[in-house]
Amino acid sequence: MDDRLILERLEFQGYCGVSEAEREAPQPMAVGLELFLDTTRAAATDDLADSVDYIRVTERIREIARSQPVHLLETMAERMAQAILSEFPVTAVTLWVRKLQPPITGGCASTGAKITRQATNGPHGTRPADWLVRHHPLCATGRALDLACGRGRNALYLAREGFQVEAWDRDTEALECLRATAASAGLFAITTRLVDLEQTPAIPPAAFDLITVFSYLQRDLAPTIVRALKPGGLLVYETFLLDNHERFHHPKRREFCLAHNELLALFRELRVLAYREGARDLDTGPFTAALVAQRQP
Numbered sequence: 001m002d003d004r005l006i007l008e009r010l011e012f013q014g015y016c017g018v019s020e021a022e023r024e025a026p027q028p029m030a031v032g033l034e035l036f037l038d039t040t041r042a043a044a045t046d047d048l049a050d051s052v053d054y055i056r057v058t059e060r061i062r063e064i065a066r067s068q069p070v071h072l073l074e075t076m077a078e079r080m081a082q083a084i085l086s087e088f089p090v091t092a093v094t095l096w097v098r099k100l101q102p103p104i105t106g107g108c109a110s111t112g113a114k115i116t117r118q119a120t121n122g123p124h125g126t127r128p129a130d131w132l133v134r135h136h137p138l139c140a141t142g143r144a145l146d147l148a149c150g151r152g153r154n155a156l157y158l159a160r161e162g163f164q165v166e167a168w169d170r171d172t173e174a175l176e177c178l179r180a181t182a183a184s185a186g187l188f189a190i191t192t193r194l195v196d197l198e199q200t201p202a203i204p205p206a207a208f209d210l211i212t213v214f215s216y217l218q219r220d221l222a223p224t225i226v227r228a229l230k231p232g233g234l235l236v237y238e239t240f241l242l243d244n245h246e247r248f249h250h251p252k253r254r255e256f257c258l259a260h261n262e263l264l265a266l267f268r269e270l271r272v273l274a275y276r277e278g279a280r281d282l283d284t285g286p287f288t289a290a291l292v293a294q295r296q297p
Contacts, residue, residue, distance in 0.1 A: 003036070003037060003038060003039040003040075004034045004035060004036055004037075005033075005034075005035040005037065005039075005051070005052055005054060006032075006033065006034050006035075007031075007032065007033040007035075007054055007057065007058065008032055009030045009031075009032060010030060010031045010032070010033070010058055010061060011028065011029070011030045011100075012029055012030070012031070012061070012062045012065050012066075013026035013027065013028065013029070013065070013066075014026065014027060014029040014065040014066075014076065015027075015065075015066075015069035015070070016029070016069065016070050016071070016072070016073060016075075016076055016099065017069075017071065017103075018071050018072075019103075022103065023069035023070075023071070024069075027099060027100075027101060028099075028100040028101055029065065029097065029098060029099055029100060030097075030098050030100055030110075031061055031080065031095060031096065031097045031098070032095070032096040032098075033057070033061075033084075033093065033094070033095055033096075034093065034094040034095075035052055035054075035057070035084070035088070035090045035093055036090055036091045036092040036093065036094075037051070037052060037089060037090045037091060038091075039051060041177070045173070047173070049173060050173065050177075052088050052089060052090060056088075057084060057088060060080075060083055060084070060087065060248075061080055063248060063284075064076070064079050064080050064083060064283070064284050067283040067284060072113075073097055073098075073099065073111070073112060073113035074113045074115075076097055076113075077095050077096075077097045077113045077114075077115050078115065078117075079281065079283065079284050080095055080097065081093050081095050081115060081117040082117070082281075082284075083284050085117060085118075085119050085127075086127075086286075087286075089151070090119065091118065091119050092116060092117065092118040092119060093116070093117055094114070094115070094116045095114070095115055095116075095117075096112055096113070096114040097112055097113055097114075098110040098111065098112035099111050099112070127153060128153050128154050128156070128157035128158075129153070129154055129212075129214050129238060131214075131236065131238045131276075131290045131292075132154055132157065132158075132212055132214070132236050133157070135234075135236055135273075135274055135292045136158070136161065136210065136234075136236065138234055138273060138292065138294075139209055139210045139233070139234040140209065141161065141162040141163055141209075142163065142164070142208075142209030142210065142230075143163070143164050143166075143207065143208050143209050143210075144158045144163040144164065144165045144166070144208060144209065144210040144211070144212065145165075145166045145168065145203070145207075145208045145210070145211045145212070145228065146158065146165060146166070146167045146168070146212045147168055147197065147211065147212070147213045147216065147221075147225075148168070148169055148197065148213060148214070148215070148216035149167040149168060149169045149174075149175075149178065149192075150169060150171070150174050150178075150215075151174045151177045151178050151181070152167050152174075152175075152177075152178030152181065152182070152190070152192075154212050154214060155167040155178065155182075155190055156178070156181060156182060156185070156187060156190070158210070158212070159182065159187040159189045159190050160187065162189075163189065163209075163210065164189050164191075165189055165190045165191070166190075166191050166192075166193060166208075167190055167191070167192045167193070168192075168193045168194075168195045168197070169192075169194070169195070170194065170195060170196040170197070172194060175192045175194060178190070178192055179192055197218055197221060198218060201218075201220070201221050201224055202224070203224050203225065203227075203228040204228060205227045205228060206227070206228070206229070206230050206231070207228055207230065208228055208229055208230060208233055209229075209230055209232075209233050209234070210233065210234050210235075210236065211225055211228060211229060211233070211234075211235050211236070212235075212236045212237070213225070213235075213236075213237045213238075213239070214237075214238050214239065215238070215239050215240065216239060217239050217240075217256050217257070217258060219266060222266040222267060225267075226267065226269050226270060226295065229270075229295040230295070231295055231296065231297045232294065232295060232296075232297040233294065233295045234273075234292065234293070234294050234295075235267065235270060235291065235292070235293045235294070235295075236291075236292050237263065237267070237290065237291045237292075237293075238288050238289070238290035238291070239257075239258060239263075239288060239289065240256070240257045240258065240286060240287065240288055241257055241258050241259075241260070241277065241278075241287040241288055241289055242254065242257040242258065242259055242260075243279070243285075243287035244257060244285055244286050244287040244288070245257045247285060247287065248285055248286070250286075258289050260277065260289075261277070262289070263275075263277075263289040263290075263291050264291070267291060267293050269295075270293035270294060270295055270296075271293060271294045271295075271296060272291065272292070272293050273292045273293060273294055274290075274291070274292040275289075275290070275291050275292070276288075276289070276290045277289045277290070
């Protein structure tokens with residue numbers, strides 16, 4: 001059983017109710033959270049980067065509560081749980097959302113909905129990106145490069161699917177975590193490389209059957225990525241739109257976000273096989289642009 005971080009009675013003003021009157025005015029609500037994760041590394045390093053920043057979690061919960069009003073507590077709880085699972089390195093979440101002053105004749109201390117949701121796919125709940133899972137079958141198994149790989153959720157997935165994977169990142173601890181996870185899972189087809197792409201942007205030309213980039217934007221790297229694909233090779237890319245910065249202040253810097261249709265322009269030399277732009281959920285986001293494109297054979 002994983003360890004847990006616990007947040008008790010996070011209070012906020014929310015908009016939830018079957019009646020229109022309840023949804024028009026904010027009402028006092030509270031959330032209790034149990035975040036499931038392995039805290040062993042964080043305990044050893046005493047470094048927040050190896051755990052979950054619960055301040056960011058609380059900010060995200062309040063952001064969702066301030067979004068479009070909902071009829072049911074179940075709906076609000078589900079949106080909060082899915083946002084946490086997709087944006088934070090947890091294996092599961094138990095969430096209890098309550099109305100503190102429910103409109104019940106005769107009085108009631110609170111009403112609530114309590115749910116538990118688990119992350120799926122991959123070891124320890126580290127889920128590969130849905131966009132990658134959906135589209136990687138377009139590429140025959142071969143040599144893959146996962147740029148700005150972080151802790152390697154996508155590299156681990158590709159190794160399981162039979163790819164020989166190079167995973168590049170500038171975060172030493174993230175790469176150490178990836179190597180440890182790969183070793184424990186018996187995945188020896190992953191090679192890690194410590195590299196700052198802004199300082200050393202060189203990628204071997206015509207070297208990879210598949211290149212993946214998620215939640216990273218370096219515009220001047222685009223031509224190098226194109227050249228690094230083998231003829232017929234596939235690029236799978238997804239990162240944040242400017243809309244996400246404006247709605248949720250993430251990423252914090254505007255220059256790390258794409259303008260509308262910019263991803264298409266950056267890789268116009270490639271043949272587009274799939275493209276999506278917008279929000280997965282209009283209320284909770286995230287707002288992203290996602291591309292699957294192929295270098296001409």
